[in-house]
Amino acid sequence: MTRSEADPANKSFTCIVIDDSDFARMNLGKIVTRIGGEVVGEAKDGQDALGLYKEHSPDIVLLDITMPVVDGLEALGNIMEHDKDASIIIVSSLGNKEMIKEALKKGAKQFITKPFQPDHVAMIIRSVAGVGEDG
Amino acid sequence: MRFEYIEPFVSSTIRVLDQVIQSDVSRGKISLVSSDEIYGDVTIIIKVEGDSGGDIILNMDEETAVSISNIMTGEDAVELTPLGKDAISELANMLAGNATSALTDLGYKLQIAPPSMVDRNGLIKQIGGLEIFQVPLFTEMGEITMNAVLRVN
Numbered sequence: 001m002t003r004s005e006a007d008p009a010n011k012s013f014t015c016i017v018i019d020d021s022d023f024a025r026m027n028l029g030k031i032v033t034r035i036g037g038e039v040v041g042e043a044k045d046g047q048d049a050l051g052l053y054k055e056h057s058p059d060i061v062l063l064d065i066t067m068p069v070v071d072g073l074e075a076l077g078n079i080m081e082h083d084k085d086a087s088i089i090i091v092s093s094l095g096n097k098e099m100i101k102e103a104l105k106k107g108a109k110q111f112i113t114k115p116f117q118p119d120h121v122a123m124i125i126r127s128v129a130g131v132g133e134d135g
Numbered sequence: 136m137r138f139e140y141i142e143p144f145v146s147s148t149i150r151v152l153d154q155v156i157q158s159d160v161s162r163g164k165i166s167l168v169s170s171d172e173i174y175g176d177v178t179i180i181i182k183v184e185g186d187s188g189g190d191i192i193l194n195m196d197e198e199t200a201v202s203i204s205n206i207m208t209g210e211d212a213v214e215l216t217p218l219g220k221d222a223i224s225e226l227a228n229m230l231a232g233n234a235t236s237a238l239t240d241l242g243y244k245l246q247i248a249p250p251s252m253v254d255r256n257g258l259i260k261q262i263g264g265l266e267i268f269q270v271p272l273f274t275e276m277g278e279i280t281m282n283a284v285l286r287v288n
Contacts (some may be wrong), residue, residue, distance in 0.1 A: 023222040092232065094247070098239055114233075115229050
């Protein structure tokens with residue numbers, strides 16, 4: 001994307017992406033970059049989430065739930081315990097009511113169900129990060 | 136997993152496939168088969184636990200897997216690349232996650248494990264001797280077979 005194509009309302013924000021799928025992290029990373037954000041760290045498992053969060057203090061965390069060792073709900077709890085103001089967006093295929101309720105109760109700001117529409121994800125990230133909206 | 140799970144599973148699977156690969160999807164008949172009757176070069180297995188355990192298995196031939204992964208990744212690959220494999224696994228995760236969520240919203244308690252891609256020996260090791268409900272799904276990229284293994288707790 002050239003500079004002139006970027007949304008002038010964008011301001012930069014940092015983001016970490018935690019998902020066991022390389023494909024999912026790549027896709028989410030593309031969306032973050034497109035709206036003016038920077039992916040400063042990535043992890044494939046919830047067990048690395050808190051360490052990554054402490055290392056980068058990102059503006060946004062994109063967090064999957066189903067992961068091999070420590071799942072996203074536990075990682076969400078760990079990060080929220082460390083920083084109650086963390087801005088965590090769950091991006092998971094487990095979009096059932098109970099899971100959404102639990103994630104929001106634990107402090108997630110938003111819940112995005114996979115498969116997702118990139119524009120929808122962009123809108124949610126912008127809204128949680130407090131950066132410019134389209135149009 | 137129980138038999139009454141199968142229909143919500145299939146409906147959810149068709150909806151997600153339609154969304155991810157942008158293809159019309161039609162379904163064949165459900166049949167009860169043995170593990171010897173699961174064919175296909177590419178097999179992904181996802182364990183289901185909760186009210187009743189089991190496995191969800193997706194399989195397809197390599198050509199279908201390559202066509203689908205190319206749509207997902209934007210690659211123009213002629214064989215399954217590491218990213219393509221990961222995309223197919225993520226597709227299985229999305230199918231299983233949405234299917235179990237449809238059932239969770241009906242009041243069942245089910246959790247899924249991350250997907251793993253297995254070869255024929257790995258598959259037989261995990262599900263050999265068990266009965267499997269099989270549903271063929273026909274897409275513009277080829278046939279995907281969804282299999283549900285029911286484990287009696």
